[in-house]
Amino acid sequence: MKFLRSLALLMLLVFVSPITVRGWGVDGHFITCKIAQGRLSQKAVDAVNHLLPDYAEGDLASLCSWPDHVKFRYHWSSPLHYIDTPDNLCTYQYRRDCKDEDGVMGRCVAGAIRNYTTQLLEYGKQESQYNLTEALLFLSHFMGDIHQPLHVGFTTDRGGNTIEVHWFTRKAVLHHVWDDSIIETEEERFYESNVENLINAIETNITNVWADQVQTWENCSRNQKTCPNIYATEGIKAACDWAYKGVTNGSVLEDEYFQSRLPIVNWRLAQGGVRLAANLNRIFG
Numbered sequence: 001m002k003f004l005r006s007l008a009l010l011m012l013l014v015f016v017s018p019i020t021v022r023g024w025g026v027d028g029h030f031i032t033c034k035i036a037q038g039r040l041s042q043k044a045v046d047a048v049n050h051l052l053p054d055y056a057e058g059d060l061a062s063l064c065s066w067p068d069h070v071k072f073r074y075h076w077s078s079p080l081h082y083i084d085t086p087d088n089l090c091t092y093q094y095r096r097d098c099k100d101e102d103g104v105m106g107r108c109v110a111g112a113i114r115n116y117t118t119q120l121l122e123y124g125k126q127e128s129q130y131n132l133t134e135a136l137l138f139l140s141h142f143m144g145d146i147h148q149p150l151h152v153g154f155t156t157d158r159g160g161n162t163i164e165v166h167w168f169t170r171k172a173v174l175h176h177v178w179d180d181s182i183i184e185t186e187e188e189r190f191y192e193s194n195v196e197n198l199i200n201a202i203e204t205n206i207t208n209v210w211a212d213q214v215q216t217w218e219n220c221s222r223n224q225k226t227c228p229n230i231y232a233t234e235g236i237k238a239a240c241d242w243a244y245k246g247v248t249n250g251s252v253l254e255d256e257y258f259q260s261r262l263p264i265v266n267w268r269l270a271q272g273g274v275r276l277a278a279n280l281n282r283i284f285g
């Protein structure tokens, strides 16, 4: 039975192709969640194990792309993966920007992080009206998405989805370059195409190069469990300073772009993982 369910999940993952991906690709989410898993408190580990379906075998990372696969079934969830900010302003404001295309407030990735955090605080209470397994998977996924710089992008180009470029010799849209291409090229060139090797390298940086920043990443103002407005503000700044910078329709992005943006991608993956763990530790602590 367990095998059949794993097989069903595998088929789902194989056949649901990422047509309109907004957010890190599969590897980006896997990396964020793996980093987080290594930093959970015992209480958080217990809660996560309890909430995950059996076939995940305690591995949160294996299900961190699930919200991308249910976007079509859960149509309401698709605006929750990103934030559109006014073109070229390079700022984010919750009241101004966190809404869907119909103007419904709170329907953006920052609002979703708040919402699923609130739901998960019901863990351990007698009867929750929420599906806390889905809440955990959504929160873990959206903590990754909000750290992908083009997830908090400009409105007209839909976070770089309408900017057509060449990634070395291949055609791509800028958004996809940040979801997948930079990470994939990095894995191929430096890590024998092995995602685990890249995760190890980022984890080593967290304990060395970035060690003195980690506490600041983890902190939230006024004892809040999560602070998505901080993550989103950093995101649009990184989008302007690095992702959009020097890129127009038809740009050919090669080594110079790859080498200078790679550290930003690794840094945001690290922040996403560290903060997901910090949030889960506060929620389940």
Ligand SMILES: [Zn+2]
Residues within 6 Å of the ligand: 022, 023, 024, 067, 068, 081, 141, 145
């Ligand atoms: Zn997403």
